[in-house]
Amino acid sequence: MISSGFFGALARIYPPGRLLTRTAELAPYESDGLTAFRVRPGGVVLPTSADEVIETVRLCHRFGVPFVARGSGTSLSGGSVPIEDGLLIGLNKMNRILQYDPQERIAVVEPGVINQRASQISVGDGLYYAPDPSSAAVCTIGGNVAFNSGGAHCLKYGMTSNHVLGIKGVLPDGEVVQFGGPSLEQVGTDLLGMFVGSEGLFGCALEITLRLLPKPEKYYTLQAAYRSLEEAGNAVSMVVASGLLPGALEIMDRLAMNASDAAVQANYPKDAQAILIVELEGPIEEVDAETPLLQKLIDDSGAYRVDVAKNAAERLKIWTGRKCAFSAVGRLSPDFIVQDGVVPRTKLGEALARIDEISRQSGIPVANVFHAGDGNLHPLILFDGRTPGALERAEEVAAEILRLCIKLGGSITGEHGVGLEKRAFFEEMFGKKDTDLMRRIRDAIDPGQIANRGKMLPDTSAPALTHRGLHPVEKQGLAFRS
Amino acid sequence: MQQPSTIEELQEIVRQSPRVHVRGGGTKSALSSGAGVSMEKLTGVIEYDPSEFTFTARGGTPVREVETLLSGSGQYLPFDPVWVDQGATLGGTIASGLSGSGRFRYGGVRDFILGLQFVTGDGESHAGGGRVVKNAAGFDFPKLMVGSRGSMGIITQVTFKVFPRPQRYATVRVKVTSPLEGSALLQKLARSSLELACLDYQPPGEVVMRVGGLASALARRVERITELVALPVEVLLDEEEQGVWRAAREFSWMPTEDTLLKIPLLAGQIVSLEAMLSSIGLASTPRRYSVAGNVCWLAWPADRGPADLVAILSKLDSRAMAIRGKPWGVLGSVRDAEFQKRLAQILDPAGKLACRY
Numbered sequence: 118m119i120s121s122g123f124f125g126a127l128a129r130i131y132p133p134g135r136l137l138t139r140t141a142e143l144a145p146y147e148s149d150g151l152t153a154f155r156v157r158p159g160g161v162v163l164p165t166s167a168d169e170v171i172e173t174v175r176l177c178h179r180f181g182v183p184f185v186a187r188g189s190g191t192s193l194s195g196g197s198v199p200i201e202d203g204l205l206i207g208l209n210k211m212n213r214i215l216q217y218d219p220q221e222r223i224a225v226v227e228p229g230v231i232n233q234r235a236s237q238i239s240v241g242d243g244l245y246y247a248p249d250p251s252s253a254a255v256c257t258i259g260g261n262v263a264f265n266s267g268g269a270h271c272l273k274y275g276m277t278s279n280h281v282l283g284i285k286g287v288l289p290d291g292e293v294v295q296f297g298g299p300s301l302e303q304v305g306t307d308l309l310g311m312f313v314g315s316e317g318l319f320g321c322a323l324e325i326t327l328r329l330l331p332k333p334e335k336y337y338t339l340q341a342a343y344r345s346l347e348e349a350g351n352a353v354s355m356v357v358a359s360g361l362l363p364g365a366l367e368i369m370d371r372l373a374m375n376a377s378d379a380a381v382q383a384n385y386p387k388d389a390q391a392i393l394i395v396e397l398e399g400p401i402e403e404v405d406a407e408t409p410l411l412q413k414l415i416d417d418s419g420a421y422r423v424d425v426a427k428n429a430a431e432r433l434k435i436w437t438g439r440k441c442a443f444s445a446v447g448r449l450s451p452d453f454i455v456q457d458g459v460v461p462r463t464k465l466g467e468a469l470a471r472i473d474e475i476s477r478q479s480g481i482p483v484a485n486v487f488h489a490g491d492g493n494l495h496p497l498i499l500f501d502g503r504t505p506g507a508l509e510r511a512e513e514v515a516a517e518i519l520r521l522c523i524k525l526g527g528s529i530t531g532e533h534g535v536g537l538e539k540r541a542f543f544e545e546m547f548g549k550k551d552t553d554l555m556r557r558i559r560d561a562i563d564p565g566q567i568a569n570r571g572k573m574l575p576d577t578s579a580p581a582l583t584h585r586g587l588h589p590v591e592k593q594g595l596a597f598r599s
Numbered sequence: 600m601q602q603p604s605t606i607e608e609l610q611e612i613v614r615q616s617p618r619v620h621v622r623g624g625g626t627k628s629a630l631s632s633g634a635g636v637s638m639e640k641l642t643g644v645i646e647y648d649p650s651e652f653t654f655t656a657r658g659g660t661p662v663r664e665v666e667t668l669l670s671g672s673g674q675y676l677p678f679d680p681v682w683v684d685q686g687a688t689l690g691g692t693i694a695s696g697l698s699g700s701g702r703f704r705y706g707g708v709r710d711f712i713l714g715l716q717f718v719t720g721d722g723e724s725h726a727g728g729g730r731v732v733k734n735a736a737g738f739d740f741p742k743l744m745v746g747s748r749g750s751m752g753i754i755t756q757v758t759f760k761v762f763p764r765p766q767r768y769a770t771v772r773v774k775v776t777s778p779l780e781g782s783a784l785l786q787k788l789a790r791s792s793l794e795l796a797c798l799d800y801q802p803p804g805e806v807v808m809r810v811g812g813l814a815s816a817l818a819r820r821v822e823r824i825t826e827l828v829a830l831p832v833e834v835l836l837d838e839e840e841q842g843v844w845r846a847a848r849e850f851s852w853m854p855t856e857d858t859l860l861k862i863p864l865l866a867g868q869i870v871s872l873e874a875m876l877s878s879i880g881l882a883s884t885p886r887r888y889s890v891a892g893n894v895c896w897l898a899w900p901a902d903r904g905p906a907d908l909v910a911i912l913s914k915l916d917s918r919a920m921a922i923r924g925k926p927w928g929v930l931g932s933v934r935d936a937e938f939q940k941r942l943a944q945i946l947d948p949a950g951k952l953a954c955r956y
Contacts, residue, residue: 295934300863304920310742406816
């Protein structure tokens with residue numbers, strides 16, 4: 118239980134309405150995008166300034182109360198699930214753009230700023246913020262920083278870490294630090310890089326300096342239909358071998374297409390077993406010169422139907438079909454698990470064949486949507502949580518797929534983070550020795566395990582999994598997973 | 600000079616020594632002078648599959664060897680490593696955190712390092728990151744090593760992401776009349792969607808930029824750059840244009856006796872830095888603003904101490920690293936010392952690897 122002294126101290130920082138302790142007020146914060154986990158926090162605070170966050174973290178440190186700092190709670194790995202009897206620091210009210218400098222192509226934002234807003238504020242100057250997780254309309258920059266979020270354009274542009282230049286943050290004991298700065302280049306140890314993606318274990322970002330890029334002048338987006346998943350996979354290899362560097366290379370299988378079709382009437386060819394989305398982007402002349410090369414490759418790859426986006430609306434339609442696929446799977450199945458493993462690109466075919474085998478052997482349907490350009494798989498494991506044992510069986514399939522990714526030399530997570538969900542596989546990927554090193558580092562930064570306790574590192578007990586179906590914001594079509 | 604040829608030998612050296620200072624190719628004298636351990640025998644590419652866009656090599660591998668291998672498959676390291684001709688190694692490139700003019704387009708060394716193995720101050724060998732191009736698992740040790748100058752661990756093996764190399768390049772050179780005009784041109788071009796590969800300003804009066812891509816589109820892209828620049832330009836091709844960027848990355852403009860400094864900044868600070876240099880009598884010291892004005896490479900005269908420099912850094916709210924010449928290390932204010940100190944307690948408990956330079 119949290120002491121009344123702690124709440125009393127919080128009440129001196131927060132007015133009623135920004136300090137929530139009643140059961141009904143806490144309910145909305147019980148889970149995140151991975152709805153299988155549900156934990157009621159001891160309390161929720163909604164700070165509006167960096168100083169309030171710093172004071173709050175210092176109080177948590179003093180009273181030994183664990184905290185979870187989070188934005189919109191869209192984590193797909195359970196990374197922002199609260200801690201029982203801990204404090205949840207909700208950062209959505211810290212949503213100011215502190216500085217925007219189009220001349221230097223940077224923006225300094227508070228952690229609660231929504232991802233898409235970073236692009237919206239700069240659109241008039243022809244700039245944008247490149248990382249584009251499918252939840253971009255609701256997820257926050259602070260959450261993106263904590264989990265080094267990805268998106269569909271990572272092969273060419275990298276992940277969140279490659280677009281964050283500086284961070285003012287608070288360590289778990291209340292120490293305020295400044296990493297990096299406004300420049301693209303820095304000197305000294307890259308502590309910024311170590312902080313980003315640390316899943317909240319090193320504290321909380323308060324001000325984040327983002328790098329903005331000039332918006333590509335032209336996009337050329339095509340969607341090619343194949344009679345087999347293997348052909349689509351081979352097409353990816355051909356594109357990569359050609360020397361082209363597309364902004365995105367995405368594949369969906371038949372089951373995923375069915376789901377998107379049901380949700381947004383994507384009108385995929387009925388007999389296609391896979392579709393491949395390829396997007397070239399850049400200066401007009403460059404894209405125009407690359408286009409015939411890509412077209413020939415796709416024709417040679419066995420695609421039997423190719424649709425090219427003729428305008429921005431058609432491009433958006435292709436991307437909506439792709440980005441809504443996860444949530445749309447909810448139309449096919451009451452429950453599903455999203456996995457996020459990575460395999461070396463040359464092992465994609467092997468991985469997909471093996472996933473198909475696992476699916477057939479277990480009788481559990483698996484839909485595949487993935488970032489083919491960087492080998493980041495997103496198998497969607499479908500189940501009905503009302504059937505006794507179904508969740509456990511689906512979990513077993515998910516585990517087998519993750520172990521496959523490790524065996525093939527890949528990773529257990531490409532962009533969702535380890536969170537609560539994949540902790541059990543962490544040591545299998547990194548081995549005991551390197552896991553221990555990370556644990557010792559966490560303990561040096563946060564000996565009391567105050568900050569996001571229990572996430573990423575496999576050392577404390579996890580809350581039990583239950584089936585929950587879609588997240589409320591997904592049901593409303595406000596957010597997609599990827 | 601000790602020269603371990605296996606990781607085990609290196610681990611033994613670390614365990615036995617009270618202090619370990621490692622060097623790669625020795626191209627950055629301010630960082631490597633006085634080193635007692637050379638990585639020149641821990642070399643070799645371990646794995647390279649062009650279709651993965653990755654390679655893995657030992658820490659002491661010369662960058663030149665890797666570039667030759669990559670170019671055979673039409674690929675390259677987009678962050679444009681420096682002092683390649685003079686023998687810079689992969690490990691030294693990471694530990695110094697240096698990237699060349701070409702980092703403008705796709706990012707610096709930090710953006711292309713995927714995974715590594717390293718020996719910590721207690722002599723243990725560890726791994727971080729992965730071998731695939733996308734990975735969000737675990738603490739990002741690969742990035743932590745960037746710029747750490749050996750203080751967080753000794754890099755024994757690395758995996759990098761690579762890209763297909765543009766088919767052809769062209770370079771456009773423009774004369775400007777003042778730092779104000781130069782920095783304004785940098786800002787204007789950096790904001791354009793013309794996708795320049797490099798964009799540098801050499802005071803007092805030259806802005807130079809590089810564009811790369813398919814040969815068939817290059818002439819028209821150069822025309823559009825010329826239209827945007829709206830000043831008389833000189834267009835360089837082939838060997839002549841390659842020479843411009845080779846000279847930049849080998850720092851052949853830099854007097855060898857001076858101290859070479861790297862100063863991160865913004866293009867909008869160039870005018871004020873230029874004024875400060877003039878005011879202390881350094882108006883003619885060799886320097887180059889690279890990466891669209893995000894870094895100043897500055898030759899600090901050998902007969903000058905760092906006092907004026909520290910004052911300049913304070914006004915710029917920036918820091919500097921001495922790379923060649925005087926072993927001054929990193930100068931300027933530090934606001935992340937507590938975090939670094941706690942990491943070092945684990946990675947270098949006995950303080951064997953601590954930077955003393």
